[in-house]
Amino acid sequence: MAHVAEHEAPPRGARADAAGGIAITCRGLGVRFFTERRSVTALSGIDLDVQRGELLTLLGPSGCGKSTLLRTIADLMRPSAGEITVLGGSAEAARRRRAIGFVFQDPALLPWRTALQNVGLPLEIADGARHAGSVTPAELLELVGLKGWEHAYPHELSGGMRQRVAIARALVGDPTILLMDEPFGAVDEITRDRLNEELRRIWRETGTTILFVTHSIYEAAYLGQRVLVLAANPGRVREIVRVALPDERTLDVRETGAFVEIAAYLRRVLETC
Amino acid sequence: MSTPNLTVSAQAGALVDPEAVAWLTARARERWRRRTLPALGLIGLVVLWWALVAGLDVKPFIAPSPVLVAQTIAAKWSLLLQNLVPTTLEAVGGFLVGNLAAILLATVFVHSKAIQEAFFPIAVMINTIPVVAKAPILVLLMGNGMEPKITIAALICFFPTLVNMVRGLESVNPQSMELMRVLSASKREVFFKLRLFNSLPYLFSALKIATSTSVIGAVVGEWIGSTKGIGALIIQATYNFDSALLYAAVIMSSCLAGAFFLLVTLLERLVVRWQPANVH
Numbered sequence: 001m002a003h004v005a006e007h008e009a010p011p012r013g014a015r016a017d018a019a020g021g022i023a024i025t026c027r028g029l030g031v032r033f034f035t036e037r038r039s040v041t042a043l044s045g046i047d048l049d050v051q052r053g054e055l056l057t058l059l060g061p062s063g064c065g066k067s068t069l070l071r072t073i074a075d076l077m078r079p080s081a082g083e084i085t086v087l088g089g090s091a092e093a094a095r096r097r098r099a100i101g102f103v104f105q106d107p108a109l110l111p112w113r114t115a116l117q118n119v120g121l122p123l124e125i126a127d128g129a130r131h132a133g134s135v136t137p138a139e140l141l142e143l144v145g146l147k148g149w150e151h152a153y154p155h156e157l158s159g160g161m162r163q164r165v166a167i168a169r170a171l172v173g174d175p176t177i178l179l180m181d182e183p184f185g186a187v188d189e190i191t192r193d194r195l196n197e198e199l200r201r202i203w204r205e206t207g208t209t210i211l212f213v214t215h216s217i218y219e220a221a222y223l224g225q226r227v228l229v230l231a232a233n234p235g236r237v238r239e240i241v242r243v244a245l246p247d248e249r250t251l252d253v254r255e256t257g258a259f260v261e262i263a264a265y266l267r268r269v270l271e272t273c
Numbered sequence: 274m275s276t277p278n279l280t281v282s283a284q285a286g287a288l289v290d291p292e293a294v295a296w297l298t299a300r301a302r303e304r305w306r307r308r309t310l311p312a313l314g315l316i317g318l319v320v321l322w323w324a325l326v327a328g329l330d331v332k333p334f335i336a337p338s339p340v341l342v343a344q345t346i347a348a349k350w351s352l353l354l355q356n357l358v359p360t361t362l363e364a365v366g367g368f369l370v371g372n373l374a375a376i377l378l379a380t381v382f383v384h385s386k387a388i389q390e391a392f393f394p395i396a397v398m399i400n401t402i403p404v405v406a407k408a409p410i411l412v413l414l415m416g417n418g419m420e421p422k423i424t425i426a427a428l429i430c431f432f433p434t435l436v437n438m439v440r441g442l443e444s445v446n447p448q449s450m451e452l453m454r455v456l457s458a459s460k461r462e463v464f465f466k467l468r469l470f471n472s473l474p475y476l477f478s479a480l481k482i483a484t485s486t487s488v489i490g491a492v493v494g495e496w497i498g499s500t501k502g503i504g505a506l507i508i509q510a511t512y513n514f515d516s517a518l519l520y521a522a523v524i525m526s527s528c529l530a531g532a533f534f535l536l537v538t539l540l541e542r543l544v545v546r547w548q549p550a551n552v553h
Contacts (some may be wrong), residue, residue: 011490071451074455075453075454075455076451076454091421095454095455095457096457098456098457100449100455101455102452102455104448104452105448106446106448108446108448108449108451110449110466110467110470111547111548112470112545112546112547121456121466122456123451124462125456125457125458125462125466126456126457126458126459126462128456153547154547155547155548203455243482273309
């Protein structure tokens with residue numbers, strides 16, 4: 001994979017501070033929405049640093065602003081207060097040079113395109129071929145385990161397979177940051193386990209910085225190096241929990257005492273949100 | 274299913290597998306049913322028509338028997354065909370002009386809310402005027418040639434396509450829109466990569482309606498001071514109490530609309546290929 005070749009010492013986990021530096025910084029970030037009847041403070045006073053190559057999971061009750069935070073980083077929303085820095089510049093600049101990949105809860109595949117054509121979409125848009133990166137759409141489909149399905153249309157794929165296509169599409173052009181907004185919320189538990197394992201493998205192979213929103217404690221603890229727990233009304237950082245598990249982990253890790261302890265701790269923190 | 278069975282079906286195809294054979298037979302029967310039942314219905318209707326005319330002894334100038342109509346179609350085939358040509362040209366011309374205008378206006382509407390809000394009510398108002406009222410206005414304005422007929426056919430196609438096209442262009446999955454924004458897509462790219470494809474199933478629904486309405490528009494246009502076309506033939510036949518010719522002309526225009534509908538349905542199947550089979 002390109003990223004592995006690029007960074008001889010892949011900036012990951014504890015080594016990130018030294019090798020990669022900071023990917024995302026939020027200082028006093030606030031986002032408000034207005035409707036005819038009221039205004040909602042979705043986020044308030046968010047301070048956050050995400051290291052390059054880190055896998056951070058965002059956990060919290062519904063309405064705590066997890067998605068809003070992700071959308072603000074992707075420049076899909078403008079903050080109403082505070083500052084946000086993405087890869088040393090503005091969120092908009094990062095979006096414009098295709099440094100950000102986004103995976104939505106809905107795979108949002110275009111039904112008239114085959115799996116391969118969906119993955120290739122970013123290359124056709126906004127001078128996308130210039131940001132092609134080193135991995136072809138076909139190779140990305142192989143990376144997400146869909147070799148042989150290149151010419152299938154979305155309606156011929158299962159929910160889990162569609163979400164894999166969406167992940168492959170988000171990886172086009174080697175984005176430095178991958179933002180995932182509850183991507184596995186609509187797939188069954190067995191598929192979700194497998195996708196979680198594959199996501200960790202992809203993360204290790206590509207060295208991409210990943211922010212992953214979920215409302216599953218187990219998903220948050222299994223995937224993340226750190227878990228950002230958000231509280232609701234207004235959305236704010238409740239606690240950032242470091243997951244003391246080895247970076248090389250399989251799903252079996254969820255049966256270890258350390259994992260159970262972390263999950264129990266996260267549950268207690270969530271109860272105070 | 275046992276393992277030997279699986280191997281057999283893998284080797285010799287589905288032919289040996291009794292369940293697959295049963296399924297294929299059922300599907301073949303279903304297809305046959307779908308083709309024969311409409312034909313049987315049509316034959317039944319013609320027989321009923323014939324029985325009523327013959328049984329009640331209806332005079333030929335009030336309603337002809339299907340036999341007489343068939344004889345008339347055979348005898349006056351060249352006259353009918355001669356009049357079908359201008360009607361076909363007007364209907365197809367109106368279909369193309371009206372739908373193209375609707376597609377272009379829908380594109381403008383989607384890109385400018387202000388224009389949409391200003392002109393959509395006007396489009397609705399024009400649509401409320403009945404065709405029979407629009408026709409004389411247009412004949413006065415444009416004379417007695419093909420132009421007013423094409424215009425009427427175009428106007429009658431225009432509105433359903435406009436409404437459907439606007440809806441198709443706007444009803445894009447919001448997450449697909451966000452994806453386009455993440456990719457920094459321009460408005461043009463959003464239109465050509467996303468909105469246009471999204472609108473195609475909606476557009477074809479409207480086009481299928483327009484096939485029959487464009488023929489109706491052309492025929493109604495020919496009612497007013499025209500000497501050729503199926504519409505003119507209908508008027509002449511009515512004034513001459515030639516009910517057999519009247520019915521023959523009506524059948525010709527129905528066949529024209531039906532053929533047009535089939536053509537557009539075929540085109541839809543060629544263009545909109547991404548939908549699951551059960552949608553068709």
